[in-house]
Amino acid sequence: MTKENFKITPWEIEGEIDYNRLIKEFGTEKITLELLKKMGKYTKEIHFLIRRGVFFSHRDFGLLLDEYEKGKKFFLYTGRGPSGKVHLGHLMPWMLCKWLQDKFNVNMYFQLTDDEKFFVKKDLTLEDTKKLAYENALDFIALGFKPDKTKIIIDTKDIGLLYPTAAEIAKKLNFSTAKAVFGFTNETNVGLIFYTCIQSAPCFLEDKMCLIPLGIDQDPHFRVTRDIAPKIGKRKPVLLHNMMFPPLQGLGGKMSASDEATAIFTTDTEKEVENKIKKYAFSGGKDTLEEHRKLGGNPDIDVSFQYLRMLLEPDDKKLEKIYADYKSGKMLSSELKKITIDKINTFLKEHQKKREDARKIIDKFMIK
Amino acid sequence: MTKENFKITPWEIEGEIDYNRLIKEFGTEKITLELLKKMGKYTKEIHFLIRRGVFFSHRDFGLLLDEYEKGKKFFLYTGRGPSGKVHLGHLMPWMLCKWLQDKFNVNMYFQLTDDEKFFVKKDLTLEDTKKLAYENALDFIALGFKPDKTKIIIDTKDIGLLYPTAAEIAKKLNFSTAKAVFGFTNETNVGLIFYTCIQSAPCFLEDKMCLIPLGIDQDPHFRVTRDIAPKIGKRKPVLLHNMMFPPLQGLGGKMSASDEATAIFTTDTEKEVENKIKKYAFSGGKDTLEEHRKLGGNPDIDVSFQYLRMLLEPDDKKLEKIYADYKSGKMLSSELKKITIDKINTFLKEHQKKREDARKIIDKFMIK
Numbered sequence: 001m002t003k004e005n006f007k008i009t010p011w012e013i014e015g016e017i018d019y020n021r022l023i024k025e026f027g028t029e030k031i032t033l034e035l036l037k038k039m040g041k042y043t044k045e046i047h048f049l050i051r052r053g054v055f056f057s058h059r060d061f062g063l064l065l066d067e068y069e070k071g072k073k074f075f076l077y078t079g080r081g082p083s084g085k086v087h088l089g090h091l092m093p094w095m096l097c098k099w100l101q102d103k104f105n106v107n108m109y110f111q112l113t114d115d116e117k118f119f120v121k122k123d124l125t126l127e128d129t130k131k132l133a134y135e136n137a138l139d140f141i142a143l144g145f146k147p148d149k150t151k152i153i154i155d156t157k158d159i160g161l162l163y164p165t166a167a168e169i170a171k172k173l174n175f176s177t178a179k180a181v182f183g184f185t186n187e188t189n190v191g192l193i194f195y196t197c198i199q200s201a202p203c204f205l206e207d208k209m210c211l212i213p214l215g216i217d218q219d220p221h222f223r224v225t226r227d228i229a230p231k232i233g234k235r236k237p238v239l240l241h242n243m244m245f246p247p248l249q250g251l252g253g254k255m256s257a258s259d260e261a262t263a264i265f266t267t268d269t270e271k272e273v274e275n276k277i278k279k280y281a282f283s284g285g286k287d288t289l290e291e292h293r294k295l296g297g298n299p300d301i302d303v304s305f306q307y308l309r310m311l312l313e314p315d316d317k318k319l320e321k322i323y324a325d326y327k328s329g330k331m332l333s334s335e336l337k338k339i340t341i342d343k344i345n346t347f348l349k350e351h352q353k354k355r356e357d358a359r360k361i362i363d364k365f366m367i368k
Numbered sequence: 369m370t371k372e373n374f375k376i377t378p379w380e381i382e383g384e385i386d387y388n389r390l391i392k393e394f395g396t397e398k399i400t401l402e403l404l405k406k407m408g409k410y411t412k413e414i415h416f417l418i419r420r421g422v423f424f425s426h427r428d429f430g431l432l433l434d435e436y437e438k439g440k441k442f443f444l445y446t447g448r449g450p451s452g453k454v455h456l457g458h459l460m461p462w463m464l465c466k467w468l469q470d471k472f473n474v475n476m477y478f479q480l481t482d483d484e485k486f487f488v489k490k491d492l493t494l495e496d497t498k499k500l501a502y503e504n505a506l507d508f509i510a511l512g513f514k515p516d517k518t519k520i521i522i523d524t525k526d527i528g529l530l531y532p533t534a535a536e537i538a539k540k541l542n543f544s545t546a547k548a549v550f551g552f553t554n555e556t557n558v559g560l561i562f563y564t565c566i567q568s569a570p571c572f573l574e575d576k577m578c579l580i581p582l583g584i585d586q587d588p589h590f591r592v593t594r595d596i597a598p599k600i601g602k603r604k605p606v607l608l609h610n611m612m613f614p615p616l617q618g619l620g621g622k623m624s625a626s627d628e629a630t631a632i633f634t635t636d637t638e639k640e641v642e643n644k645i646k647k648y649a650f651s652g653g654k655d656t657l658e659e660h661r662k663l664g665g666n667p668d669i670d671v672s673f674q675y676l677r678m679l680l681e682p683d684d685k686k687l688e689k690i691y692a693d694y695k696s697g698k699m700l701s702s703e704l705k706k707i708t709i710d711k712i713n714t715f716l717k718e719h720q721k722k723r724e725d726a727r728k729i730i731d732k733f734m735i736k
Contacts, residue, residue: 115535126532159531164494164524167483170559175543178558190546191538194562 028057038065043103048314057241064238074209077202079111082132086139087263089245093213098143108150109202115155119191141358152365166197172228181220200225203237216241250282270345285333296329304340312343396425406433411471416682425609432606442577445570447479450500454507455631457613461581466511476518483523487559509726520733534565540596549588568593571605584609618650638713653701664697672708680711
């Protein structure tokens with residue numbers, strides 16, 4: 001499958017995504033330098049995930065900043081479908097949320113969609129997905145969100161909060177539209193057909209603008225929400241889209257929590273990380289040492305490098321040096337992999353400690 | 369529209385229903401004398417609504433009685449879609465529930481589907497249907513249910529209790545089946561598509577058999593539930609179907625809470641009842657007094673008589689005398705109407721008092 005022939009829905013990604021084409025097809029806007037400047041007025045620095053274009057697209061983020069300028073507040077919302085363990089790719093939007101919460105001092109809602117994953121995954125019970133929801137919540141909390149400004153929503157537990165708003169949306173969404181947006185068929189179960197309304201509901205938890213940092217694959221849900229919002233007298237949520245974190249095997253597709261060999265999980269041991277990167281991480285290096293030294297590697301398709309760029313190395317200078325050294329052939333694939341392994345393991349050592357500590361404070365984040 | 373060409377779904381009835389054909393088409397069973405005998409072992413008497421065939425059809429009621437004989441308990445469940453005021457027709461299954469609760473000393477759940485009516489009725493808000501739910505609950509309570517054995521469920525309020533079970537059902541129901549059973553189209557909103565799962569959920573509130581007295585028009589919902597129950601390790605609910613209470617205008621269709629002139633509401637005044645019966649109640653009498661005296665009336669199509677038979681006159685002897693007198697021409701339509709008006713007003717006087725008293729105890733029936 002080539003860039004000309006990729007597929008992206010909230011539940012499936014195939015082929016190598018052409019992000020520029022996606023902006024056109026989805027009808028989103030590119031994040032421009034002007035927008036960064038506008039944001040910089042409040043944040044001073046720009047988070048590296050935005051600076052480097054990992055967050056590459058948006059809907060109405062300029063409008064949100066204009067409103068903010070006029071003194072209007074917003075709140076943050078993102079989520080996670082608990083179908084398995086959390087992998088590094090999941091952390092991208094959460095990290096940006098944490099940064100935005102710190103910069104703007106705003107409330108944050110984190111939705112764990114145990115119902116969705118139950119509807120989608122044949123072999124998972126509701127008990128499974130709910131248990132995974134609690135486990136996944138630990139990774140979110142570990143990133144340092146403020147308990148007094150952050151609430152975690154677990155769909156089946158907190159449905160009382162969501163359902164009346166979901167019903168408002170559901171009344172305005174017919175099967176025809178849902179089918180067109182999500183690619184449903186007559187065989188799709190009615191739980192999943194209704195589900196998008198549950199994912200929309202947190203957008204309206206506060207009478208403020210809602211800002212959602214999220215993977216571009218989730219955009220269809222909020223395209224629906226944005227269409228319907230004015231019809232039910234609500235504001236359209238504002239979106240900031242990140243690119244998909246590549247699986248170890250290379251740039252096509254996305255990491256899958258259900259395939260151990262495609263992703264680094266936050267609970268992986270040092271040894272597992274080392275083995276996975278060495279064994280699976282797609283390399284942009286040349287076939288032989290001689291060739292590599294002579295022609296150089298390709299960091300743009302090298303998964304280890306992309307992990308540094310998209311998550312692990314916030315320091316632009318260091319990253320640029322690695323890029324240049326690898327491209328020139330000065331740095332070998334094994335050396336690049338070593339850097340990435342060390343970076344991941346340093347990060348995970350700290351993260352895993354905070355993740356365990358999160359068990360003690362998770363109650364503070366729960367909706368009573 | 370003739371008997372050959374009627375239509376019946378949970379949301380629409382057109383034409384005069386052929387109940388025998390319905391038993392065949394829906395695949396239900398006729399309530400037989402043998403079944404009545406089996407029930408009579410526990411109830412001694414047989415409720416007039418069953419005796420007279422107003423409850424005419426069932427699913428697995430024999431099985432329930434066999435299980436009961438072996439010492440296995442059951443619970444009762446029925447409901448109401450709060451789209452307007454309660455009319456006399458709504459009371460039929462509730463009265464049977466009250467009788468069954470007394471006879472078998474079992475728990476009862478009454479579901480008010482404020483979400484459903486919001487999805488179906490273009491002009492009703494969720495606030496409207498929720499308010500109507502509380503008003504409708506008063507009529508239910510007024511019939512004398514035991515507060516310690518009876519719980520009222522309001523969907524949007526009690527969704528936390530229903531959603532996990534609804535989700536189990538939803539995962540096993542695809543659009544294709546929902547479409548075939550309910551006649552959905554691509555224009556149907558996704559709230560209504562999912563909704564049947566919410567109506568199914570109370571069937572599994574207790575780990576016992578569930579008995580549902582209900583209008584035959586609601587059968588499609590539970591046909592779906594019964595198909596899915598074994599797939600999620602649950603028992604199929606047992607159904608007792610009543611015929612539809614005829615609108616004032618005659619035997620085609622059903623009373624509509626949204627059309628004032630088709631129904632007697634439980635909150636109607638004495639004068640309103642009198643006017644409605646006099647003005648609208650379809651008469652089986654002849655065009656002239658002479659003809660009526662000579663040829664007699666037709667009680668089988670006379671709405672006033674049917675109201676006595678289907679709700680208001682439990683005494684078989686009295687009813688038979690009215691039937692004979694009207695059929696012979698001895699009783700005039702005006703006299704029959706007078707009897708019905710008096711019967712309704714006597715009933716409503718008492719009911720309206722109990723209905724107001726219910727406001728003081730409604731909390732006892734609510735799920736905390």
